[in-house]
Amino acid sequence: MNEHPTKQELDEYRSRVLAPGEFVSVHRHVNACPRCAAECDSSQDLARDLDDLHAGLLYAPDETPYHLSADEVLNYVRGTADEIDLEIAESHLSICSTCRSEVEQHAPFDVKPARFGPRRLPFVSAWQPWRVAAVMCGGIILILLTIWFLRSKPVQRTEQAAGPANQSSPQSSPAVDEQGLRTPADSAAPEFVLALNDGDRKVTVDKQGTLAGLEQLSPAIQRKIRTALQAGRLEPPSDLVQLATQSSTLLSESGDGLPFQLIGPVGQVVRTEKPTFRWRALAGAQSYTVSVTDADLNEVATSPPLNTTQWRISKPLKEGGIYSWQVTALKEGVRITSPVLPAPQAKFKVMDRATTEMLQQAQRAYPSSHLTLGVLYAEAGLLDEAERELRLLVRENPRVALAQKLLRQVQSSNKP
Numbered sequence: 001m002n003e004h005p006t007k008q009e010l011d012e013y014r015s016r017v018l019a020p021g022e023f024v025s026v027h028r029h030v031n032a033c034p035r036c037a038a039e040c041d042s043s044q045d046l047a048r049d050l051d052d053l054h055a056g057l058l059y060a061p062d063e064t065p066y067h068l069s070a071d072e073v074l075n076y077v078r079g080t081a082d083e084i085d086l087e088i089a090e091s092h093l094s095i096c097s098t099c100r101s102e103v104e105q106h107a108p109f110d111v112k113p114a115r116f117g118p119r120r121l122p123f124v125s126a127w128q129p130w131r132v133a134a135v136m137c138g139g140i141i142l143i144l145l146t147i148w149f150l151r152s153k154p155v156q157r158t159e160q161a162a163g164p165a166n167q168s169s170p171q172s173s174p175a176v177d178e179q180g181l182r183t184p185a186d187s188a189a190p191e192f193v194l195a196l197n198d199g200d201r202k203v204t205v206d207k208q209g210t211l212a213g214l215e216q217l218s219p220a221i222q223r224k225i226r227t228a229l230q231a232g233r234l235e236p237p238s239d240l241v242q243l244a245t246q247s248s249t250l251l252s253e254s255g256d257g258l259p260f261q262l263i264g265p266v267g268q269v270v271r272t273e274k275p276t277f278r279w280r281a282l283a284g285a286q287s288y289t290v291s292v293t294d295a296d297l298n299e300v301a302t303s304p305p306l307n308t309t310q311w312r313i314s315k316p317l318k319e320g321g322i323y324s325w326q327v328t329a330l331k332e333g334v335r336i337t338s339p340v341l342p343a344p345q346a347k348f349k350v351m352d353r354a355t356t357e358m359l360q361q362a363q364r365a366y367p368s369s370h371l372t373l374g375v376l377y378a379e380a381g382l383l384d385e386a387e388r389e390l391r392l393l394v395r396e397n398p399r400v401a402l403a404q405k406l407l408r409q410v411q412s413s414n415k416p
Helices: 007-015 022-034 034-039 044-055 070-078 085-091 097-106 129-161 221-233 240-245 353-365 370-379 381-398 401-412
Strands: 192-198 201-206 261-263 268-270 275-280 287-294 299-302 308-314 324-333 334-338 347-350
Touching: 007 022, 044 275, 070 085, 070 097, 085 097, 129 268, 192 370, 192 381, 192 401, 201 275, 221 353, 221 370, 240 347, 275 324, 275 381, 299 308, 353 370, 370 401, 381 401
Parallel strands: 268 347
Antiparallel strands: 192 201, 261 275, 275 308, 287 299, 287 324, 324 334, 324 347
């Protein structure tokens, strides 16, 4: 009862003329409310009233005995009795062995639990609190053991497959060598010849050459990844060989043909059709002019005089085209161009459409796959990007020699 009883209810409560259910409700409120308690009798009177109520629930020797009905028993066992009926039932069960036996007969098996389960019967010795706690703990342990048993086998298989990548696990380390290869001692495990941590996944190759872990890639890209892993090396892009022109020698000239250094792009593949050209400053230079020519030495773009050491071309270049560029500095009225013979031409290539689409597809499918991006970047000639991805792959597989080997190969090709 949330609201205070009315004066009439308090008077009837003191006179003990309320019905049993109403009496219990008012009595509970009076015990918790100092104001209403003050309007009633002393605490001794309240205790006496409650005893009178309990006595009223008993039957006199010459009266028909009172017992809980079948519905009241079922509602009590199911936990569906309302608050007042529950109070009456518990009070009666504490003094009536007949009804208590009836409840005990229904509780174990005849009645399905209510929404919150059957009420614990405080008078049934078999369900004392410590026994209930023991049964609950035992059930929880059985459930946890069952879950562990069901999950232990596939988890163990995954850890074994990723042995070379997860070197922090002492159980997986002896199963693989420094190449990431499966050792004969681990013959009971899945026969992967290679397993690597790769971002948020495991990449494996079995004895049949089946690549797993990158299924969303196209078959052509999967072949590139599998070939790199099985061969333990990356195919050098033919574009880079074509761009690395050897120096010429002029008998009548001296010097290296590089009065100031060009930073890039030199001997590289670029992904954009509008690359930015960068070079070192020449001491005393007043301005710079950049000229870009195609493979037939036709001029395709020329910059205005610049006061900075970089220039982004405004005219888009052709996809797949190979170009060369020079910078001419104006110093004290003299034009100084770099590079000139005997230095090689500063060549670069704009990535072709097919390679661009292949990289985009791989990035969409596995944006965190350092193995995939590292291999594809390297074969496309994007050596800076390839080195960055393979460094991350080595970090995830610090003891796998294959990952380190691929990184060293890219670093060697990327040296100026």
